[in-house]
Amino acid sequence: MKLSFGDEVEAFRQEFLAWLAENRPSAEEMAAEPAISSAHVPGWAGRWARRLFDAGWLVPGWPTERGGRNAGPVETLVYLEELTKAGVPRTTNPQGLGIVAPSILDYGSEEQIRDYAMPILRGEKSACLGMSEPGAGSDLASLSTRAVLDGDRIVIDGQKVWTSGANDADFCFLFCRTNPEAPKHKGISVVLVDMATPGITVRPLAEIAKPEHPDLNEVFLSEVVVPRENLVGKLNDGWAMANGSLAHERGMVWLSFVVTLEEDIAAVLAEAPAALERLAPAERAVVADGLVASAIDSAAARCLGYRGFAKLVRGGSAPEQALMKAYTSEAKRRLARRAAELGTDHTVDIGSTAASDPTWIERYFVSFGGTISAGSSEIQRNIIAEKVLGLPR
Ligand SMILES: Cc1cc2nc3c(=O)[nH]c(=O)nc-3n(C[C@H](O)[C@H](O)[C@H](O)COP(=O)(O)OP(=O)(O)OC[C@H]3O[C@@H](n4cnc5c(N)ncnc54)[C@H](O)[C@@H]3O)c2cc1C
16 A cells, blocks of 8 residues: 655645654753753753744644644644654643633633633643542542632642643643533633642652653642632533543544654664574574564554545545544553563663663653553544444443
């Protein structure tokens, strides 16, 4: 199968590549000041966001005043692919750019757009996403963090967990229960909470790889008072936003997973001949088999992704899209394990403080997060079974 794009799309690609070559942050600049959490915006990242925004390359599909250039979905696909291949992060605050800003643009007031969404787009503020709680992850609607309206203020009490980047974020897009009497999906609202507000305690959770740079956090809220105008959208209308937010997240996930999967398998295959030689013959056959399976995973993910995308662009429904998240995140996990088994890790320094690239075994451990965040693989399989295959619950 040979996939190709039309001349106009290729011209768009060349225009972006030329701009990227002139404007991208250098590898040295990024390495000198790495982003240490998903809401940490080092100096270069803020300047990079601003350059992307000003040139209309931040979110090409959006209007110019919001950092875009009214590009179509195919152009956006090409843009994301080239950016991932170039090894430049579009943002160091993915929840902010990918979920929080679009949700505020969809549901927020003019003031919230001005004070919270636009500063994210310009790289001036970062945000975290406060959904999950100890008793509410997959079943988000069970969340119990309470927000009580009291005149012109809102008082919040509760706890969030797994809040990526809460230790560095300027504000949180916080899901709270505002009507405990209503059915659980109908009593939820979203409030914008500045992380410096008194009553907030952030406790980072050390992770197995790079424990000195935690990204996941517990967030405790005790009588946190925010102005009533920080309520996003209508009171008790948060469930629609939860679905909208996750759709923003899932919509963008598959392409970068596919591109990095392809890059990873290419890197492993380059080292494979020499590494396989070092293995005992019986082991060699098993490991080689696994690498071939990973190469097939990667090609299949690309085909599935394009196939689903093409259907969506033509206005149809695309069951393939429902498969992409679970398939690519699990394929990455399988590949990391196989690469570790191949023995191409030159060091095995779990939890090292060195600013080196992670080893395969570290990547294997980290890969489990990808199969849990934004909807675990089990939940994805439920969705495929019920919504795509029409199986009974
Ligand atoms: C790297 C990472 C980043 C994250 N970032 C954020 C963030 O920024 N903000 C935020 O709010 N949350 C974040 N999360 C949390 C994430 O959304 C939750 O971990 C996820 O929704 C699962 O919830 P849980 O951990 O409570 O597990 P649970 O929902 O308790 O699930 C436990 C296990 O049971 C399975 N399970 C649950 N329900 C079903 C079912 N109906 N059928 C079959 N199996 C089921 C799950 O698949 C899982 O294996 C992050 C998580 C990770 C790993």
